[in-house]
Amino acid sequence: MTENQPLFRALADPTRRDILLMLRGTDLTIAQVADNFDMTRAAVKKHLTVLSDGGLITVRAQGRERYNTLNPNAFAPIKDWLSFFDAFWDARLDDLKSAIEKDAQ
Amino acid sequence: MTENQPLFRALADPTRRDILLMLRGTDLTIAQVADNFDMTRAAVKKHLTVLSDGGLITVRAQGRERYNTLNPNAFAPIKDWLSFFDAFWDARLDDLKSAIEKDAQ
DNA sequence: TTGACATGATACCATTTGGTATTATATCTA
DNA sequence: TAGATATAATACCAAATGGTATCATGTCAA
Numbered sequence A, B: 001m002t003e004n005q006p007l008f009r010a011l012a013d014p015t016r017r018d019i020l021l022m023l024r025g026t027d028l029t030i031a032q033v034a035d036n037f038d039m040t041r042a043a044v045k046k047h048l049t050v051l052s053d054g055g056l057i058t059v060r061a062q063g064r065e066r067y068n069t070l071n072p073n074a075f076a077p078i079k080d081w082l083s084f085f086d087a088f089w090d091a092r093l094d095d096l097k098s099a100i101e102k103d104a105q
Numbered sequence C: 001t002t003g004a005c006a007t008g009a010t011a012c013c014a015t016t017t018g019g020t021a022t023t024a025t026a027t028c029t030a
Numbered sequence D: 001t002a003g004a005t006a007t008a009a010t011a012c013c014a015a016a017t018g019g020t021a022t023c024a025t026g027t028c029a030a
Helices: A003-009 A014-022 A029-034 A041-053 A076-083 A086-104 B006-010 B014-022 B030-034 B042-054 B078-082 B086-104
Strands: A057-062 A065-070 B057-062 B064-072
Touching: A003 A014, A003 A041, A003 A076, A014 A041, A029 A041, A029 A065, A041 A057, A065 B030, A076 B078, A086 B030, B006 B078, B006 B086, B014 B042, B030 B042, B030 B064, B042 B057, B078 B086
Parallel strands: none
Antiparallel strands: A057 A065, B057 B064
């Protein structure tokens, strides 16, 4: 149940979340991503490694460049985890509903 | 766009995610939560503070005890953030679909 | 009132994390 | 081939993080 840790960790940094948004639609090299931030290429590369470890992106080598691509299935584990709470909310609403109905009698 | 940071940060720790699962259905005091972990009450309290900062739980005082309650609206900001990618996936599928159709001609 | 109990607050510590700087390697291009 | 470019790898640093220990405060119950 804790195998999601690299994924949750990857999303915990604002720079990395921005990178993900940036990768919607286009694949970008490390240098291209780094151009959008006020930090070193090396720092950006570290973030990309964390994103890769979390399964959020995949890296494709092309010559001396590395294109970073958003992984379409990336968020499935998070959505699954969030769904563990849906049943609870439903039950809560049911409780509320029956309480109201009982009150209306 | 970065006001979600406390929320994402709160979810980045496995202990805190376990606490959230634990709070489905029942409200628990700090001591009750701490009984489920191999760490100090103080450490658990810190985690609960982070969860509270992230808007994931609310704390209700009752006598000398503090009951921690899961916040029903907790995950809405995350779901909203994840939805920023849905349009992209859809567009990707549309691209794929039209490519296939074109190929079939 | 007094002692036990639940929590709050603080100081402190080791590890992780986000970042830089530097050097090395590979690849494109003139 | 030589130089420029894109990335890799490593060492290093400051700050944040997860944890403990300790002491203070408030509340329950006899």
